Amino acid sequence: MCTTCGCGEPHEHTHEKDQELLIKLERDVLHKNKLIAERNRGFFEARDIKAINFLSSPGSGKTTLLEKTIASQKNHFDFYVIEGDQQSSRDADRIEKIGAKVLQINTGKGCHLDADMVHKALHQLEPPNGAMLMIENVGNLVCPALFDLGEHKRVVIMSVTEGDDKPLKYPDIFFSADLCIINKIDLLPYVDFDITAAEDYLHRLNPSMEIMQVSATTGEGMEAWYHWLEKESRLVLD
Ligand SMILES: Nc1nc2c(ncn2[C@@H]2O[C@H](COP(=O)(O)OP(=O)(O)OP(=O)(O)O)[C@@H](O)[C@H]2O)c(=O)[nH]1
Ligand SMILES: [Mg+2]
Numbered sequence: 001m002c003t004t005c006g007c008g009e010p011h012e013h014t015h016e017k018d019q020e021l022l023i024k025l026e027r028d029v030l031h032k033n034k035l036i037a038e039r040n041r042g043f044f045e046a047r048d049i050k051a052i053n054f055l056s057s058p059g060s061g062k063t064t065l066l067e068k069t070i071a072s073q074k075n076h077f078d079f080y081v082i083e084g085d086q087q088s089s090r091d092a093d094r095i096e097k098i099g100a101k102v103l104q105i106n107t108g109k110g111c112h113l114d115a116d117m118v119h120k121a122l123h124q125l126e127p128p129n130g131a132m133l134m135i136e137n138v139g140n141l142v143c144p145a146l147f148d149l150g151e152h153k154r155v156v157i158m159s160v161t162e163g164d165d166k167p168l169k170y171p172d173i174f175f176s177a178d179l180c181i182i183n184k185i186d187l188l189p190y191v192d193f194d195i196t197a198a199e200d201y202l203h204r205l206n207p208s209m210e211i212m213q214v215s216a217t218t219g220e221g222m223e224a225w226y227h228w229l230e231k232e233s234r235l236v237l238d
Pocket of ligand 2: 062063064089136
């Protein structure tokens with residue numbers, strides 16, 4: 001039996017037709033997503049809303065970073081949050097407790113947010129002019145890289161418990177990001193994570209990427225992150 005599709009054909013038969021169809025389908029899905037992402041971008045630009053897409057593997061600390069950032073900086077920025085998870089409203093509940101307006105999106109079987117989900121969420125969340133919109137994507141280092149949400153900046157978080165080789169193994173997500181936050185540096189004494197090697201892999205992949213080392217738990221390095229946010233909030237979108 002063919003192991004590619006499980007059909008009854010001998011191993012030699014080709015899947016060129018299937019592959020063509022798959023490529024076309026993928027192109028159509030991404031094209032449609034891109035069009036909606038541009039609408040979202042237009043919406044943000046017209047209202048001077050800064051939208052940041054947070055990407056990482058599950059558990060790297062996206063929600064913790066958001067909780068600490070909102071708690072510390074809510075007098076400086078008007079935070080609105082979109083939370084993406086396959087199931088549950090646990091992250092939205094955490095953000096709500098800190099006092100920011102938040103909307104949870106559940107993707108079900110889906111492994112990423114797409115531009116249409118964000119478009120619909122914006123109708124419900126109604127971020128006002130000048131808001132800082134934080135979008136926490138589904139924890140996954142592969143699929144979210146492909147889907148433009150219309151965001152202004154992409155921030156990828158890697159934590160020191162995941163291994164320093166993640167940029168080599170999942171290059172797309174690191175290549176597409178503007179900033180990489182290396183989180184959980186409080187755990188560096190206990191784990192085998194070479195921070196110089198990680199930064200070297202990141203810069204080889206994406207020379208213009210900014211890199212920060214933080215501990216969202218202890219607060220170490222967070223000032224640099226707040227300065228980055230401040231700088232982004234002052235950027236004029238065109
Ligand atoms: N030691 C340490 N633990 C941290 C740090 N940041 C987050 N954590 C812990 O890591 C775990 C996962 O954090 P979350 O913020 O839920 O991670 P997430 O990326 O939002 O996870 P998903 O939404 O499931 O993808 C929690 O137990 C946090 O307390 C940190 O800087 N240091
Ligand atoms: Mg989370």
